[in-house]
Every structure is written in structure tokens, then in C-alpha cells.
Amino acid sequence: MTLAGVTTAAATLSSVTSAGGDDYEEITARGQVIRIGRGETYENKLFDLTNGNSVLLLVEGGNSVIRNVGFRGLHRGDGFMISISAASGDVLIENVYLGDGSTKEGESFVHGPGAVFYHRNASCDVTFRYCNVQGWPNNGFYCSNTASGGSVRFEHCYGKNNGVSTYRVAGGRDAIVDCVAYNDDTDYGPGWGGYVEDAGRPVWVWPGNTVRIDDSNVASGSYPYAMVLRGNATARMTGGAIRGTVQGGGLNRSNVSSDPDLSVPEGVPTSPEEAAAGSKGTTADTDAPTDAEDDDGPLEHLILFDGDPAGVTRYEFEVSGSVEKSTDEGASIDDEDVIDGEFVHGVVADWKDAFRFSGDLEQLTVDGPATVFVDGEVVDPTDYGVDRPHVLEVTSRDGPASFEVTVDGEIELESDENPADETTAVSGTTVQRSITDGSETFRFSGALTDVTVIDGEAEISLDGEPIDPDDYGDHELLPHALVIDGTDADGPSTYSFETSGAVVTSTYDDASVDDAVIEDGVVRGVVDDERTAYWFDGEIESFRLFGRASVDVQYNAREQ
Structure with missing residues (x-):
């Protein structure tokens, strides 16, 4: 790429004009590189590419912002328009219009020029918000280098008819949220000459960790695939819709339809002038507090x-x-x-x-x-504060009562008294207790997971509010068992899996109870030199293991 000049984000640029009273600068492209350093904000610019020249916004430092930038006219250069090389920190790129597309004339890249590039040396966390990228031969957002560090997150972005791919992602913290990506059946980018065979993947996930796709709409058009999962790449799609074939078997879907809404998301600029003026999409003004x-x-x-x-x-x-x-x-x-x-x-x-x-x-x-x-x-x-911030109070009603309480943190009786006619069994996370009359108070950390009144009647309050013990009851007997055995592994193993039904921890096969996280059928945990197990129903929809632990699934284990 040949670039005529280099400047910084703070420099005064040539060809600045008034733009109909809107508060932005209009800049004639002349091959300049505009460097955006750590902590800098670059905003309210309109670049005119109609003379055939290009420009590069180079993000070199974290905690920086590109906001309200529009590129007007067909791009005829040979490189990317925005390149990110920051080694750390956060980068926000929002309200950017790159929707006039590019030609296939530049051949220094295999597929021609692209719009946005996340450099292989970068390791920052980038959020793209309210961006419009259409008709770029070499990827709309080329961001698969996050597999080796950093992350990208797309919010309310729109991509159409981009070659190779629109959203090219890989890292375990990458996410596509409330976005649109598709190819239509006509012209694939201004100046492409209608090369349908060059139309790219709306979403392309490279090997790495699982990428999240939430409430987004994807369609393939004439390209064979709406989404491509390369190698062992995986993605979890929740909500939204996808129309077209998925290449690769690593897509887990939840509440996903086949009828995508391919309109431009609200807030995304539809012209370069709209972007530069900041009339849509921005979430904060540079000088205004949130x-x-x-x-x-x-x-x-x-x-x-x-x-x-x-x-x-x-x-x-x-x-x-x-x-x-x-x-x-x-x-x-x-x-x-x-x-x-x-x-x-x-x-x-x-x-x-x-x-x-x-x-x-x-x-x-x-x-x-x-x-x-x-x-x-x-x-x-x-x-900071007390070790066990929550208060659980149990009050007997009309005579003696016995109860058991379990938390996922630590629990202790607030009083040091232990009358002989009352028994207490405490095992870190569980208290078993009998009271004859009055009330007793416990302090605990974490969440209250189980309350059972064994005999008698009792009133129970949590942090001053009454609760129903039935809301914290035991789980149903689930039929299938999953065992993760780290006893013969060399070091700890990290795992995660998702089931289509319920899942709870288990002592099946002499397993210990693991400190796992269970949320809506998704389980994450670590096993070292022990065995951990779970009861579940339904199917295991996804499973990932990092380490050398062995895994065994026993269907209908209770019948064996």
C-alpha cells in the first residue's frame, strides 16, 4: 500500500469545509494515515474518496474511540480503511459508514481491499457499534486474529454483500449481538461487475473458542452458506434467525427461526453524511457524561x-x-x-x-x-464489610421445628449458643438444626440453594424478606449421568457443556460435588485430581474440554 502522508488524530487536516451547517469536517482523501493513539477520540469526519485516493485510520492505542465517521464514494485503493493494532485496552468504533463499497482493482490482497482489519499483533478489546459495511471484496470485518488474544464485539451492525465474509471472528470472547449480515441475489458490491462467485460468508468463525451470536439475522443469498464454521470452530446462536446452509457442525441454536429480518438495524447510519453528523447511533458524546x-x-x-x-x-x-x-x-x-x-x-x-x-x-x-x-x-x-453478608432467620411456629439449609457459599450460626436439646450439623455449606421455640439467625455468603422444613412448621426470612421454602426445594430425579474423571489426568481440566433439559450436580460413581457454575442448562467448571458428576435429562447439546480428564455419559443410569 502506498500512502502519501502520515498524521495523528489530533492534527489539523487539509480540505476542511463546512457541511451545510452540520458539525463535522469534510476531508479529501489523499492517501494519508491517521494514527489514533492511546486515550484519543477521533470523531465527526467525512472522507471524500471520489477522487480515487484512499485513507487509513490506524488505531495504535487502547482506551480510544472512533466515532461518527463516514466514507463517501466508491473506494478504489488496495488496502483496509480501518486497521487496529493496539496491544491492550478497550477500543470503541461506533456510528461509522463504509457502505459505498470498493472495487476489485487492488490486487495486493488476494481478494482485493477490505473495510476493517484486526491486526495479528493486536490484543485489545474492540466494540463495533452502529456500523454499516457493504460491498468490500476482502472481508467487511476481518477480525479472526482474536483467536490469539483480545476480542471483538459487534452491536447493532449491518453488513451486506461483502467478499470472503462480513463478520470474521474467532476468539472465545467474540460476540455478534443484534446485527444483520447477508448477501442478496443481484450485485455483490459497487464496481465488482456482478461477480456472484465472489460473494462471501455472512458469518465466518475460525477455530478458537465458542463465539456468541445473539438476536442477529443472517442469510446466504447466492453464496452456498449463511455461516461457515472452519475446522473445529463453534458458535452459540440465541434468538434471531438464519436462512441458508451452515457449513460445519459446531453451531448450537436456541430459539432461532428461519425467517430473518434483513432491514438495517435502528440507529445504523445509511449515508456517510448521516454518520459524520452523528445524527444516529451514538451512545455518548465525548464531553457529555453518561x-x-x-x-x-x-x-x-x-x-x-x-x-x-x-x-x-x-x-x-x-x-x-x-x-x-x-x-x-x-x-x-x-x-x-x-x-x-x-x-x-x-x-x-x-x-x-x-x-x-x-x-x-x-x-x-x-x-x-x-x-x-x-x-x-x-x-x-x-x-471490605463482613465475610457473610446475607442473613437467614428461622422462626418456629406452634412448637418445635427441624430444618435443613444449604447455600453455595459458607454459612454459620450467628449465635455461639448451642443448647443441649437442640442439634446442629454444619458442613461448610449446609446447616441441619432443630429449634423448640423462638428464632435463630444464620449468616452466609453466596446464594441460598435449598431450604427444607423437615418436621413442624417454621417461618423463614432472607435478608429481612419472607420466603417460601418450596421455592428452594430438591431437584427432581434426573435419569442420565455425566462423569468427568480427572483422577488420572496430568493437571486440572476445564470443561463446559450445555443440555437441552435440567442438570444438577451428583455423587454418582463416587464423585465429589464440584464447584461448577450452572445457569439455564449451561455448566462450567474445573476438575483436578477428583471425579465430578451430573444428573441430567434431555440431550447434551455441546461439550468442550480443555485438559486430559476422561468423560463418560451413562444414559438411564438409575436403571443400571
Whole structure:
């Protein structure tokens, strides 16, 4: 690629004009490279490509932003328009129009020029939001280099008639959310000459970890496949629709139809001028605070839970201000982690979870081997609040009562008293107790998983609110058993699987109870030199194992 000049995002560019009163700069393309460094924001630009020249936006630093940028006219260069090489941090690219397409004239790339490229040396976390990319011969979003580090996340993006692929992804934290990708049956990109055989895969997943595809719409058109899963690549598609053949067997579907909505998602710019003016799609103005910042100031603090492959860690914390999930320091965004006002709880194993917050860290409880960092410094959870923040109170009604309580953290009787006519059995996570009258209080961490009144009647409250013990009962007897045996493996093994029915932990085949995470039929855990097992019904829809543990499935195990 021959480039005539190099400048930085902060430099004053030539050919700046007023654009009908809209607040953006119009820039004539002349082969310039515009370097965007760490912490910089580059926004409200309209590039005119009609003279045949090109331009490159080169993202070299993390915590940077490209926002409100439009490219007008058919591109006739030989390279990508946006290239990302930042080694760390977050990058946001939003409200960008690359919908006028490109020609096949440049042959320095095998398939001609492309729109966006995630460089193999990059290891940052990029979010693409409200982007319109159409008619590019060499991929719309060429982002499969995340298999070796970093991540990409697409939100409310639109791609059409791109060669090779529209969304090319690979990393385990990559996600495509509320997006559209398809090929139609006419012209595949302005200037292509109608080369239908060059039409690409709407979604192309390269080998790596499982890629998420949520509420998105995909269609193949004349290209043979709507989605291609290369080698052992896998994807989990939830919601949305797909029309066309899927190549490769690693796609797991949930509530996916065959009638996609291929219209442009709301908020995506449909012209370069619209993008440059920022009239649609942007989620925040550079100088304006977010809603959270309006209420409590900027989210200036970062708490990071660095998981350990040796086991699952459950955590919960509370702040005095606002809190939101973050991809800082390579953390993942997990739907299973819950933010309820100022209170957060979640789980982490061989990955990282991070949150940005304002105010003070009021309470922190951690059960497991993860290391916790606050603003880059390792902290001791016992320095924040109490170890067991939840309160469970049991009150006998009309005479003696016996009960059993189980949590997925740690539980203890708040009182030190232990009358002789009352028995208590505590095994870390379980309390068995009899009371003659009055009430007793327990403090615990984690979640309340089981409450059983064995004899008599009792009233039970959790954190001051009455609860129904029937809502925390035992699971039904499930027929099938899955055993993951790490006794002969060399080191720990990480696993995840999904069932079409219910799943619970089990002591089948002398297994120990694993510290696994179970959410909506999806299980994640770690097994070292022990055996762990699960009861389940339905089918195992997906299974991934990293390590040398052995796996055995016994259908109708209770009948054997």
C-alpha cells in the first residue's frame, strides 16, 4: 500500500469545509494515515474518496474511540480503511459508514481491499457499534486474529454483500449481538461487475473458542452458506434467525427461526453524511457524561476478578455509587453476572470479570481461588464489610421445628449458643438444626440453594424478606449421568457443556460435588485430581474440554 502522508488524530487536516451547517469536517482523501493513539477520540469526519485516493485510520492505542465517521464514494485503493493494532485496552468504533463499497482493482490482497482489519499483533478489546459495511471484496470485518488474544464485539451492525465474509471472528470472547449480515441475489458490491462467485460468508468463525451470536439475522443469498464454521470452530446462536446452509457442525441454536429480518438495524447510519453528523447511533458524546456519571460521577474505579483454573470462584460486592460491566484488562462480559442496583454477584473460573464503579467499595465477598484487584492493586476481601453478608432467620411456629439449609457459599450460626436439646450439623455449606421455640439467625455468603422444613412448621426470612421454602426445594430425579474423571489426568481440566433439559450436580460413581457454575442448562467448571458428576435429562447439546480428564455419559443410569 502506498500512502502519501502520515498524521495523528489530533492534527489539523487539509480540505476542511463546512457541511451545510452540520458539525463535522469534510476531508479529501489523499492517501494519508491517521494514527489514533492511546486515550484519543477521533470523531465527526467525512472522507471524500471520489477522487480515487484512499485513507487509513490506524488505531495504535487502547482506551480510544472512533466515532461518527463516514466514507463517501466508491473506494478504489488496495488496502483496509480501518486497521487496529493496539496491544491492550478497550477500543470503541461506533456510528461509522463504509457502505459505498470498493472495487476489485487492488490486487495486493488476494481478494482485493477490505473495510476493517484486526491486526495479528493486536490484543485489545474492540466494540463495533452502529456500523454499516457493504460491498468490500476482502472481508467487511476481518477480525479472526482474536483467536490469539483480545476480542471483538459487534452491536447493532449491518453488513451486506461483502467478499470472503462480513463478520470474521474467532476468539472465545467474540460476540455478534443484534446485527444483520447477508448477501442478496443481484450485485455483490459497487464496481465488482456482478461477480456472484465472489460473494462471501455472512458469518465466518475460525477455530478458537465458542463465539456468541445473539438476536442477529443472517442469510446466504447466492453464496452456498449463511455461516461457515472452519475446522473445529463453534458458535452459540440465541434468538434471531438464519436462512441458508451452515457449513460445519459446531453451531448450537436456541430459539432461532428461519425467517430473518434483513432491514438495517435502528440507529445504523445509511449515508456517510448521516454518520459524520452523528445524527444516529451514538451512545455518548465525548464531553457529555453518561447517565451513571450524571448521578454519581465518572466510573473511575475498576474491580477485577482474575479467575484460577484450579476452581470456580463465586463473588459478590456492593458499591456506594454506580457500577457496570467492563472488558478492561482482557475481562469477558458474561450475561450470568448480575448487577442489581449497587449490588453485583457472579462467578469466574479460568477467565476474568471486571466492573467499573463510582463511589466506594462497601462490601466484598469471595469464595474460591480468584485474585481480586481494585484499581490495579491486589486486595484482601476481608478488608471490605463482613465475610457473610446475607442473613437467614428461622422462626418456629406452634412448637418445635427441624430444618435443613444449604447455600453455595459458607454459612454459620450467628449465635455461639448451642443448647443441649437442640442439634446442629454444619458442613461448610449446609446447616441441619432443630429449634423448640423462638428464632435463630444464620449468616452466609453466596446464594441460598435449598431450604427444607423437615418436621413442624417454621417461618423463614432472607435478608429481612419472607420466603417460601418450596421455592428452594430438591431437584427432581434426573435419569442420565455425566462423569468427568480427572483422577488420572496430568493437571486440572476445564470443561463446559450445555443440555437441552435440567442438570444438577451428583455423587454418582463416587464423585465429589464440584464447584461448577450452572445457569439455564449451561455448566462450567474445573476438575483436578477428583471425579465430578451430573444428573441430567434431555440431550447434551455441546461439550468442550480443555485438559486430559476422561468423560463418560451413562444414559438411564438409575436403571443400571
